[in-house]
Each structure stands twice: as C-alpha cells, then as structure tokens.
Amino acid sequence: MKITLHANLDETQEFLALGVFEDDKEVYGGYNKDLAKDLEEALKKKLFSREFGEQYSTKISSLPFRRILILGLGKKEEMSLERLRRSLGKIVRQVSAVKLQKVATNLPALAASARHLSEEAISQATAEGLLLADYNFSKYLAKERQEKRLPLESVSIQWKASAVFEKGLKTGRIIAEAANFVRDLVNEPANVINSVYMEHVAQSIAKTSPKITVKVLNKPDLERLGLCALLGVNAGSANPPKLVFLEYNGAGANAKYTALIGKGITFDSGGYNLKPTNYIEDMKIDMAGAAAVLGTIKVAAQLGVKKNLVGVMALCENMVSATAQRPGDIVKAYNGKTIEIGNTDAEGRLVLADALAYTEEKYKPEVMIDLATLTGACIVALGYYAAGAIGNDENLLASLKEAGMQSGDRVWPLPFFDEYQDWMDGTITDLNNNSLKAKGREAGAITAAVFLGKFVAKAKWVHLDIAGSAYWTIDNDYLQKGATGSGVRVLSYWLLR
Ligand code: BES
Ligand code: MN
Ligand code: ZN
Numbered sequence: 001m002k003i004t005l006h007a008n009l010d011e012t013q014e015f016l017a018l019g020v021f022e023d024d025k026e027v028y029g030g031y032n033k034d035l036a037k038d039l040e041e042a043l044k045k046k047l048f049s050r051e052f053g054e055q056y057s058t059k060i061s062s063l064p065f066r067r068i069l070i071l072g073l074g075k076k077e078e079m080s081l082e083r084l085r086r087s088l089g090k091i092v093r094q095v096s097a098v099k100l101q102k103v104a105t106n107l108p109a110l111a112a113s114a115r116h117l118s119e120e121a122i123s124q125a126t127a128e129g130l131l132l133a134d135y136n137f138s139k140y141l142a143k144e145r146q147e148k149r150l151p152l153e154s155v156s157i158q159w160k161a162s163a164v165f166e167k168g169l170k171t172g173r174i175i176a177e178a179a180n181f182v183r184d185l186v187n188e189p190a191n192v193i194n195s196v197y198m199e200h201v202a203q204s205i206a207k208t209s210p211k212i213t214v215k216v217l218n219k220p221d222l223e224r225l226g227l228c229a230l231l232g233v234n235a236g237s238a239n240p241p242k243l244v245f246l247e248y249n250g251a252g253a254n255a256k257y258t259a260l261i262g263k264g265i266t267f268d269s270g271g272y273n274l275k276p277t278n279y280i281e282d283m284k285i286d287m288a289g290a291a292a293v294l295g296t297i298k299v300a301a302q303l304g305v306k307k308n309l310v311g312v313m314a315l316c317e318n319m320v321s322a323t324a325q326r327p328g329d330i331v332k333a334y335n336g337k338t339i340e341i342g343n344t345d346a347e348g349r350l351v352l353a354d355a356l357a358y359t360e361e362k363y364k365p366e367v368m369i370d371l372a373t374l375t376g377a378c379i380v381a382l383g384y385y386a387a388g389a390i391g392n393d394e395n396l397l398a399s400l401k402e403a404g405m406q407s408g409d410r411v412w413p414l415p416f417f418d419e420y421q422d423w424m425d426g427t428i429t430d431l432n433n434n435s436l437k438a439k440g441r442e443a444g445a446i447t448a449a450v451f452l453g454k455f456v457a458k459a460k461w462v463h464l465d466i467a468g469s470a471y472w473t474i475d476n477d478y479l480q481k482g483a484t485g486s487g488v489r490v491l492s493y494w495l496l497r
Contacts, residue, residue, distance in 0.1 A: 089478025127172025236324025377444025
C-alpha cells in the first residue's frame with residue numbers, strides 16, 4: 001500500500017472518503033456545491049448523522065470519484081488517535097466492499113483540526129489504521145477466492161508536504177507491519193508452527209540486524225539447568241521444548257536489560273485436563289505472547305530503539321500422551337520452588353515461571369514484562385478490548401497503561417491485592433498451579449499472576465494477560481476476527497515514549 005501526501009483532495013483516486021464533525025457548520029460547500037447539497041439533504045432526511053461511526057455513501061456527477069464516503073466523526077473535542085484509526089478502518093472496509101483500490105481522504109487533517117493531537121502521532125496512527133485494516137489471512141484459499149478481495153493500492157492523504165508527517169507514517173508502518181507479521185504467525189495452525197519453526201523465525205529476524213543475537217536453550221540444556229516446570233509441560237509432545245532469547249543491543253554494553261517474555265505454547269490441548277469441544281479449537285493461538293515478543297524486537301531493530309532488550313520465547317506444546325505430565329505430578333522449578341500440578345491445563349504459568357526466574361538470574365533485567373494468553377478468566381473480566389495488567393511497580397503499570405491508550409492496544413490494570421497472595425500456595429508443595437483456595441474460577445486472572453509473581457525476585461515486573469486481546473471472535477473497524485497482533489503496538493509505543 002502506497003501512502004502519499006497531496007496538497008488537495010487527490011482527484012486521480014477512485015474513492016473519496018471525507019469526515020464531518022458534529023460541530024462543523026459548513027459541509028464542503030467550499031469544495032463542491034453538489035456534494036454540499038447532497039450531504040445537506042441526506043442530513044435533513046436523516047439518512048446520515050454526524051455522530052461517530054455514522055456512514056453515508058454517495059456519488060456526485062461533478063466530481064471524478066467513482067464513490068464518495070462520508071464518515072460521521074462525532075464531537076471534535078472527542079477526536080482521538082483511536083477514532084482516527086477506526087474511521088480509517090471503516091474506509092478500508094468500504095473501499096474493499098466496492099472493489100476499488102485507490103483512495104483520497106482528509107481524515108488526518110480533520111484529526112489535526114481538533115488541535116489536541118500532534119502531527120507525528122496523527123500520521124503514525126494513520127499508517128497503523130490503514131495497514132492493520134487491510135490485513136487478510138488468505139493464503140489457504142483458492143486463488144479465485146483470494147482474488148475476490150482486493151488489497152488497497154494507494155491512499156492519498158490531503159496534507160501539505162511534511163517531513164514530520166512522513167516520519168510518523170514510517171513509524172506507523174513499521175509497527176503495523178510487525179503486528180501483521182505476528183497475526184500471520186498466530187493465525188497459522190499448530191501443524192505448521194511449532195517450537196522449531198519459531199526458533200527459525202527468530203533466527204531470520206536476527207539476520208536482518210547486526211544488533212540482534214539469538215541464543216537457544218534446548219532440551220538437554222533445560223534438563224541440565226533444571227527448568228523442570230517448563231519441561232513438564234512439554235513432556236507429552238513430539239516437538240522439543242525451547243527457551244529462545246533474542247538479545248537486542250541498542251544501548252551499549254553497560255545499559256540494563258528490559259526483558260520481554262512471551263508464552264509460546266504452540267498448541268494447548270489442556271493435557272490430561274483435556275479441553276472440551278468449543279474450547280480446544282483455537283488453541284493454536286497460545287503462542288501469541290511469544291509471537292508478540294518477536295514482533296516487538298523486530299520493531300525495536302527497525303526503529304533503532306536505544307535500549308537493551310532481551311526477548312524471550314518459552315516454547316512448548318501441551319499435549320496428551322503416555323509420557324505427558326499427570327495431574328498430581330510434582331515438579332521443581334528453576335528457582336527451587338516445588339509445584340504440584342493441580343491442573344495440566346494451567347500450563348502457561350508453569351513455562352513462564354521458569355522463563356521469568358531464569359531470565360532474571362541470567363540477564364539481571366531492570367524491567368520484565370511478560371505477555372501470555374494466560375487465562376479464560378481474563379476474557380471474562382475484560383473481553384477483547386484490553387489485556388489485563390498486573391505487576392509489582394505502579395510507575396511501570398501506569399506507563400504501560402498510557403502506551404496502551406495511545407496505541408489502541410489497551411492494557412488495563414487488575415488488582416494485585418494482598419489477600420490473594422497465598423491463593424496459589426500448595427499443601428504438600430510450595431505452590432499448586434491451580435488455586436486450592438478458589439471455589440471455582442473467581443479471580444482467575446489475578447491468581448495466575450500471583451503464581452507468576454512467585455518467580456520474580458526483584459525486577460520491576462508487569463504481566464500482560466492477552467488471552468482476550470490477542471485473538472478476536474468479532475470484527476471491529478480496523479481489526480478483524482482472528483489474530484490481532486496484540487502486544488506489539490502497546491510495547492512499541494512504550495519503548496518509543
Ligand atoms: N491458554 C489457556 C487460556 C486461554 C483460554 C487463552 C481461552 C485464550 C483463550 C490457558 O492455558 C488455560 O487453559 N487456562 C485455564 C487455567 C485454569 C485451568 C486454572 C483457564 O483459563 O481455564
Ligand atoms: Mn491451558
Ligand atoms: Zn494455555
């Protein structure tokens with residue numbers, strides 16, 4: 001998709017998309033009298049209102065465009081980067097529905113007229129909204145069906161030539177393309193993507209930048225080092241467990257590391273606590289945290305982020321077999337804590353426990369952020385439009401929440417009350433991976449984080465539960481059903497802040 005700037009509305013394009021605020025007096029009378037008349041009539045006949053989300057499609061014979069779409073933008077003071085992305089997403093959907101590929105629009109300029117948004121933020125969000133909305137996972141469809149959906153070819157933005165705007169577009173493109181790369185990985189099935197595949201992807205990302213080094217702990221290393229919580233989860237799988245590290249050096253040898261740790265369960269059957277029908281089908285997505293880590297390291301390298309990062313992927317497959325872990329088994333984690341396996345389906349916390357403890361000891365990071373499709377309870381609590389965030393440092397939590405709001409890839413704090421801190425304690429072991437205190441599923445997202453917290457010694461740490469945000473069963477304006485790339489956008493904004 002080519003995105004270009006054009007001082008006026010570019011009449012060489014096929015499709016024109018314009019916005020109107022509720023508070024706008026004049027509606028395009030200065031641009032084209034016929035359009036203004038048509039719009040006024042549509043408003044009078046209530047075919048269209050200027051509330052946010054309203055759409056009106058028309059065609060004006062005195063204008064060269066094959067279609068014109070008018071979008072209601074709501075109140076000017078309520079304009080936001082997210083409303084801009086969503087409006088651009090609506091445009092991409094409409095253009096695609098009428099099988100056109102070339103668009104001209106003034107939405108970024110209208111967002112700028114709201115005056116509380118910066119030029120660079122607007123341009124970045126513009127690229128994000130367009131590229132995320134144009135994403136499509138169609139590789140397994142026959143050519144004829146693939147070709148029914150045309151990708152956007154060019155978007156001409158009404159904006160005077162500007163280096164700042166171009167810079168924002170470039171940043172937004174890098175972030176959105178990384179998110180789309182993660183969506184591809186998460187949408188791929190588990191018979192394609194396993195730990196070996198994920199390691200290869202890490203190696204190929206490292207080849208694109210001299211600042212990235214990949215290190216891998218394979219099964220013999222994990223056994224030697226005693227990462228037995230992770231090993232237990234993989235015990236039933238024909239694929240090998242791996243702990244993959246992507247070291248990104250953006251700040252020289254003396255700067256402290258920030259660790260980004262992703263749950264990479266390439267398939268979560270539940271193990272002997274087997275998931276039932278209607279719960280097991282989408283469990284190829286259980287590596288979305290690891291994929292988001294890859295995507296974020298890619299962004300950091302492309303944007304030259306001046307920080308030292310270590311991206312960690314805890315790769316396993318949770319399967320059933322004669323060698324699989326049993327409920328009631330006891331394992332000892334890397335940090336020496338013993339864990340009774342109360343439920344083989346609570347496997348994410350087990351692999352992350354070892355990944356957190358090992359990474360902290362090895363890299364002494366100042367900050368650790370883990371990303372995991374960890375609990376169904378988090379989806380119950382927050383739905384799709386935010387990841388749950390829990391941690392031990394209020395400033396880190398606040399900065400992530402802020403980055404989430406700016407990026408549209410929201411993270412929302414859940415409480416880490418004292419009362420829950422012993423809810424994961426075991427009876428014959430230090431810990432149980434399934435709460436013995438909970439009667440049912442209450443506070444499931446919180447107690448999972450309590451478990452993880454027992455494997456963090458002194459780093460500032462935040463856990464992001466992306467179970468709901470990483471994979472949607474609903475469409476919205478610029479993201480569709482399926483993988484969303486959640487994690488990449490919030491972490492990229494956070495790294496750039
Ligand atoms: N991977 C799942 C969580 C999940 C559920 C992610 C739905 C995405 C969509 C996780 O491993 C899991 O099974 N969690 C259990 C924990 C329970 C056994 C304590 C859950 O949430 O039910
Ligand atoms: Mn599970
Ligand atoms: Zn899982």
